[in-house]
Amino acid sequence: MELIYAIAIGVLAGSGVWLILRPRTFQVIMGLTLMSYAVNLFIFGMGRLVVGRPPVIDPSITPDPAVLADPLPQALVLTAIVIGFATTALFLVVLLASRGLTGTDHVDGRESES
């Protein structure tokens, strides 16, 4: 499971970096989105990959760390998703404004010479 998970993060991050380096704003925003997926998965993975363990402590049984998953990375990933979502939405608006004002979707606001 770890291997597949790691490869997935790697592929997402790699594609994201490649897209961010492209000259069109739409490619950049897709790259940022893919990178945020990779980062969110990475944070989640840092809480260790386990199956079948609840993150919430049941008050009726004595808490034992061995049968519980670490809830903190899950909370962190939620926060990161919300923040990433909001900033991506904002970037999308700026992208459209830039397209409208400059008449091109190049990241520099003008087409390159060549």
Added chain:
Amino acid sequence: MIDWLQHAPIYPIAVPLIAGAAMLLLADKRRRLRAGIGLLASLAQLAAAVTLLALAAGAGGVWPSGVGVYLPGDWPAPFGIVLVVDRLSAVMLTLTAVLGLASLIYSLARWDRLGVHFHSLFQFLLMGLNGAFLTGDLFNLFVFFEVLLAASYGLILHGSGEARVSAGLQYIAVNLVASFLLLISIALIYGVTGTLNLADLALRAGALGGSDRLLFEAGAAVLGLAFLVKAGAWPLNFWLVRGYSSASAPVGAVFSIMTKVGIYALLRIGSLLLPTGAPAAFSLDWMFAAGLATLIFGAIGLLATQRLEKQVSYCVIISAGTLLTALGMPGVRLTGPALFYLLSSVLTTGAFFMLIELIERTRTFGANVLAVTLDLFDLDDPESPNRSDDVVGVAIPAAMAFLGLAFVSCALLVTGLPPLSGFVAKFSLLSAAVAEANSSTQPADAWILVAAVLAAGLAGIVAFGRTGMRIFWGNDERTTPRLRVFEAGPVAVLILLCVALAAGAGPVSAYLDDAARSLDQPALYIDAVMSANPARSQGGH
């Protein structure tokens, strides 16, 4: 009364949050009410920051060790969120409040009407800045960074126009990537140490061994990289000049403290991790090298550019470079003077950003670029029509004299010539560096620092001398501008604050030296955080 003081650390975060949220509910037409709330909130933040400044110095005996810990959720560290106030954070909070107030007053003249929700965004920016200076927890540092960045995205676009939007696009993209780096490093550090609390982290990082240690160092290196992007260190600062120089004047002014958040974070986390053998980016050699490269890049850029707003943006880079270089020297001898330089340079660049706009009004487009360059690059007027001309206001007599005097003062402050605080800052920095060179076994670094700082100063003198002559002595067509008290006032106040900083250099440096010394004793900070008791247990349940 004691109760109010105990809750003092939360005010710099709660006040702008409540004020900003309240202003969102008001209709756009109620401009006066919004401006009033904004001013009131900024004044309250200034009062809170000054209170914290006094408390951190030991006033009233509330925090005897000079470190105040506040538990917002009333859970003990390292499980709950902590806010920590020490001398360094109190100084940064005060600086933010002063600069924020000045920029806000300046914006009331007309900038706040050129877009929606200016006042709310402004308060959220201040909240993010204050929170980043206060938090004692790595993930909250990320959250407050995001708050201040999200507000800054809105503010950098304020006033709209092609130049701002395309500069803003790049600014946002770079900062989003930096935020991802920050998240990756936080996840790595949490995965290895199992904690996000800075004090707890400092305790646990020392005990790591083997592969955990390697992973931790990788995480810390990425963390340092993210902070260096925010601090504007070369080669991670190509977004800065374009973004800052195209932002509207009051926004540029308040942005001049934003790069200092990165430097604050490097300083704070570096000081806590130092006893554990600070990894990669926090180790001094790296910071010194990055700072030196930034300093040289800034000096060259300053000489190469001809537009005033870009020159000031390069001054921000030079200031970041000087700070990183000075903080990259071993020991704390240079930290106190570096903090003094930070105060002086932030106030100066803040005043300068606002002054530029006033100066721009005196001239027709192209007067600020050499005629040859104008022909060579076939430039058109890139400014939107909202820029100048249509201003109505009471003409202050001798407006040109004020502008000239303010320009000379800013130039003196930036380059570090006497008699203003820029000189005091650079002099104390250089004398500390020379003392370091004489006492250390490897004096080369200190001498390089001295040479680089002096060379950057010389570049500043050349660049601003040239620009000043063109602006004030040139024969170009020129109109005497109309200035409003709202606009000239904040510039004058910031410059007068620098004068006051020079006059009161003794007590201020003593305070900052204390701040530097407490950074050298991270145990104080760690003990204060780890031993903080929740309020309910003090009451004995």
